[in-house]
Amino acid sequence: MSGGRGADGAGEALRIEDLRKSFGDLEVLGGVSLSVRRGEVVVVIGASGSGKSTMLRCVNFMEIPTSGKIFLGGALVGRERGGGIEYREKELTRLRARVGMVFQHFNLFPHMTVLQNVMEGPKTVLGCDGEECRRRGNLYLDRVGLAWKAESYPSQLSGGQQQRVAIARALAMEPEIMLFDEATSALDPELVGEVLETMKALAEDGMTMIIVTHELGFAYTVADRVLFLSGGRVLEEGTPSEVLTFPREEGTRNFLRGHGTFRLPEPRLD
Amino acid sequence: MGYEWDFAVVFRDFDLLLLGLVNTLKVTGLALLFGVPLGLALSLARLYGNFAARLFVGLVIEFLRTTPPIAQLFWFFFALPILIGVEIDPFRASVLTFSLQSSAFFAEVFRAGIQSVEAGQWEASRAIGMDRNETLRRVILPQGVKRMIPAFLERAIELMKTTTLVSAISYADLLYQANSVAQSTYRTIEVFSVAAGMYFVVIFACSLGVRRLERRMARSGETVMN
Ligand SMILES: Nc1ncnc2c1ncn2[C@@H]1O[C@H](COP(=O)(O)OP(=O)(O)OP(=O)(O)O)[C@@H](O)[C@H]1O
Ligand SMILES: [Mg+2]
Numbered sequence: 185m186s187g188g189r190g191a192d193g194a195g196e197a198l199r200i201e202d203l204r205k206s207f208g209d210l211e212v213l214g215g216v217s218l219s220v221r222r223g224e225v226v227v228v229i230g231a232s233g234s235g236k237s238t239m240l241r242c243v244n245f246m247e248i249p250t251s252g253k254i255f256l257g258g259a260l261v262g263r264e265r266g267g268g269i270e271y272r273e274k275e276l277t278r279l280r281a282r283v284g285m286v287f288q289h290f291n292l293f294p295h296m297t298v299l300q301n302v303m304e305g306p307k308t309v310l311g312c313d314g315e316e317c318r319r320r321g322n323l324y325l326d327r328v329g330l331a332w333k334a335e336s337y338p339s340q341l342s343g344g345q346q347q348r349v350a351i352a353r354a355l356a357m358e359p360e361i362m363l364f365d366e367a368t369s370a371l372d373p374e375l376v377g378e379v380l381e382t383m384k385a386l387a388e389d390g391m392t393m394i395i396v397t398h399e400l401g402f403a404y405t406v407a408d409r410v411l412f413l414s415g416g417r418v419l420e421e422g423t424p425s426e427v428l429t430f431p432r433e434e435g436t437r438n439f440l441r442g443h444g445t446f447r448l449p450e451p452r453l454d
Numbered sequence: 455m456g457y458e459w460d461f462a463v464v465f466r467d468f469d470l471l472l473l474g475l476v477n478t479l480k481v482t483g484l485a486l487l488f489g490v491p492l493g494l495a496l497s498l499a500r501l502y503g504n505f506a507a508r509l510f511v512g513l514v515i516e517f518l519r520t521t522p523p524i525a526q527l528f529w530f531f532f533a534l535p536i537l538i539g540v541e542i543d544p545f546r547a548s549v550l551t552f553s554l555q556s557s558a559f560f561a562e563v564f565r566a567g568i569q570s571v572e573a574g575q576w577e578a579s580r581a582i583g584m585d586r587n588e589t590l591r592r593v594i595l596p597q598g599v600k601r602m603i604p605a606f607l608e609r610a611i612e613l614m615k616t617t618t619l620v621s622a623i624s625y626a627d628l629l630y631q632a633n634s635v636a637q638s639t640y641r642t643i644e645v646f647s648v649a650a651g652m653y654f655v656v657i658f659a660c661s662l663g664v665r666r667l668e669r670r671m672a673r674s675g676e677t678v679m680n
Binding site: 202227244246254274278279280281283285287289291292293294295304305308309312349350353354 | 580
């Protein structure tokens with residue numbers, strides 16, 4: 185499934201222990217635990233409102249967990265204090281630079297060129313000098329096949345191209361792990377393929393990824409592991425074929441029935 | 455028998471009117487120079503300060519916006535010198551008043567501009583590790599400022615018009631000069647007509663300039679697709 189990739193279990197990229205998150209009275213995550221090896225691709229599926237986005241947003245601390253622990257590269261994020269964890273915004277800001285995130289709405293910076301978008305993180309956050317920034321920017325634009333669009337503005341690109349720029353922007357920070365939250369959901373069907381291809385190429389290069397998606401065909405071919413989230417808990421977890429073709433849980437079956445047969449990514453005719 | 459127009463008299467004293475215009479521009483320009491950055495600082499304090507700062511700045515802004523500008527001018531010209539025991543000349547009092555007064559309005563312009571930028575821009579910036587100041591400086595303000603230009607211009611023009619009040623404390627702005635030329639020449643209608651024309655030319659030229667700038671900026675790929 186994950187043919188030829190360097191997922192050799194050499195170390196743990198991320199560990200989540202009993203992650204809980206509530207918004208007021210509403211408990212959205214009710215104790216999620218997960219360990220992701222370096223180079224592993226984990227796909228998270230689940231119905232709308234099951235907490236997929238919230239889980240990703242907790243991993244890069246766009247949301248502060250209500251309780252539970254998150255370890256990045258083996259180290260606990262935050263400090264233990266009085267039974268809970270204390271976070272400092274400064275630390276979290278630094279930490280977010282180590283976790284890449286791609287959103288459903290690409291959220292490119294409209295006042296910057298494509299290259300400037302990709303260079304922005306390295307320049308402002310990592311403080312690299314002009315030449316080094318450009319080199320990095322072009323390198324990662326090339327990775328998503330858009331070096332030729334460097335001087336365009338986001339509004340001059342198709343949705344698929346914009347999303348690939350957003351991926352390059354995240355990659356340019358050289359993150360330890362990449363999170364994708366329904367990266368293709370806002371795209372016209374004919375543009376989905378190019379973004380999935382880009383993500384697949386990343387996976388094959390050994391990038392550690394957590395992907396929330398409704399593209400089950402893509403999940404089947406790219407995932408090392410599939411998680412089915414229901415009501416803020418992991419209801420079922422296993423290899424793609426275990427979860428997607430031979431689901432054990434009734435909840436998973438219901439969800440998959442709703443999806444019909446999966447669509448495979450666009451065929452490659454080369 | 456109609457009124458006999460005579461502009462010759464006015465143009466003999468045109469240098470006095472020009473001097474007045476320069477003074478008007480001086481007060482307006484300095485008030486912009488101080489008022490805009492101060493307005494930005496106030497808007498940031500009002501948006502992101504702690505509770506006490508937000509409350510305090512909010513009150514200051516509302517106070518400056520709701521009290522009559524002439525009352526503020528008189529306060530800084532007549533009252534403040536007594537309080538601090540230092541004379542303040544009409545020019546300084548004018549600049550002080552209009553810097554503060556316009557900062558309150560610019561604060562609201564900045565606030566609206568900052569808030570008009572979609573939440574997704576904040577999210578994307580945070581996700582690549584930028585903190586709040588970096589996000590404001592690199593992402594939010596550059597976009598917000600573009601959208602603020604019309605409101606900003608409107609306030610600047612309003613400011614220039616309001617500075618006519620300085621003639622009440624004998625600062626020799628265009629209106630004050632027009633008044634004294636009118637009194638010495640007895641050509642009230644001509645003098646004030648010419649003065650009005652001068653205000654018009656300056657303000658109209660400014661708004662044309664800004665409109666062109668806006669068009670040029672609009673072309674540099676501003677429209678957002680998603
Ligand atoms: N900031 C917030 N404040 C209050 N409630 C929130 C907030 N964010 C998410 N929620 C709620 O948490 C629940 C889970 O949301 P989440 O976005 O994680 O679901 P999801 O699985 O990503 O759904 P979808 O497939 O629709 O994106 C929803 O009921 C949502 O309304
Ligand atoms: Mg979601």
